[in-house]
Amino acid sequence: MALGLTLILACLPVAAQSMPFVPPSYTAEYEAQKLGLSVVGHITLTREGQFLRYRARLRPTGVLSWVRSDEIIEQSIMRLTPQGLRSEEYLYSHTGGSRERLTESRFDWEAYQVTGVHNGKPFELDLPPEAVDRFALQLAMINKLRQGEKAFSQTIVDRHRVRTYHFTVGEPRSITTPMGTMEAIPVIREIKDRDTTVSTWFAPRMNYLPVRLEQEQNGDKVVLNIRSLEWHDPPL
Template sequence: MTTTTFLRAGLALALALPAAAFAADVPQSFTATYQVLKDGGPLGEATVTLKPAGNGQFEYSNQTKGTSGLAAMLGANVAETSHFTWSGQVPQAVSYHYQMDAAVKSKTRDLTVQGGTVQVQDNKKSFSYAAVPGMVERNTLPLALGLALRAGQQQVALPVAVKQAVENQRFTVSGKEKVTVPAGSFDAIRVDRTDADRGFNAWYVPAKFPVPVKLAQKDGGDLTMELVKFEGR
């Protein structure tokens, strides 16, 4: 049994794991399909995919399509694509692309890690700040949380690259809850964000899935994702 640092740069999150398990126990490829709800009503569908991208990198994408209500009328679609490398069990950020298209407007954001610097292009605005080892970004955050929970963590701290800085986001397991989603009924672990009042809640079954079976986000609207199907390893 050895102690392996899960996150560095002053974040006190450590694991006590067998070395072989730490090195090998990461997903290689999967596809997860979700239904997306807004204020409890149907809004669209999302497909989350992980696959190898070559040169030691992986691609993690989230494609969300508006299929109901105003989202369907406006043809609203959101695509998020991340490239990362595994740093232990952390999907360490290499790049992130966000594209939102609708009839009334569009929005893009690109984030690239170059050496020790994060470069962000948010529509016409540019930002630059120092990178942090073990850093993830908004798209890969749920995957990083799922792997920390599978390792038995009750308190999780993650450096997350956002628009203008790295946020040290903290999450706490608040208990177990019965959750019913289209994929089935599960005894899930509930996780809440604790460093800020952002209304982030997620429910995981880490022994079965590396991603949440349900995720609720109130920042920018009362949105919920519920797992429909999971395929992969």
């Protein structure tokens, strides 16, 4: 009888692991203002076959663009797997400033290694199974929120280092942005050795898109707000 039950159970299909949630493809525009100066950023998420491309471009506008020609591009190419988001390639490029910076890395999930170049110097790192690159972190945070986490940690490959960040989740509340008033949930990271707090606000009714980023350091605060959104796929 026990043998027969074992055979029956062995023949039953194994329940598939759920894939991580990712918002539909979109382009969002963000703006930060301080002392009358502004910086505009565009973030785009697109699906390319089995891959995701998550890309941000940040540049000064208005009067600031007359004296600064900086451009920051950050990009993550990922795959969705039952084990979670898997970073495949990462790029960070800062040009036009007094000191240009470039980081490029590739993720080898068979060898669990990350190899790349950071500001002209090659590096190689051991890759923890749950790690994501620093830009894919936002999508990993979305999944933690959807799972109802109130505090969590996430290991990331921060350019040429492996670090673990710790977060707490605040209560949802209404915030006002250039797109109007919306309910959002803050995810907060405190960096005590730099007296810095970073809060990322996610809007559940907008597929948990980040709609505000706040950084407060030594009492000085910079806020980046969403100001437009275009869905490329029908929203879920």
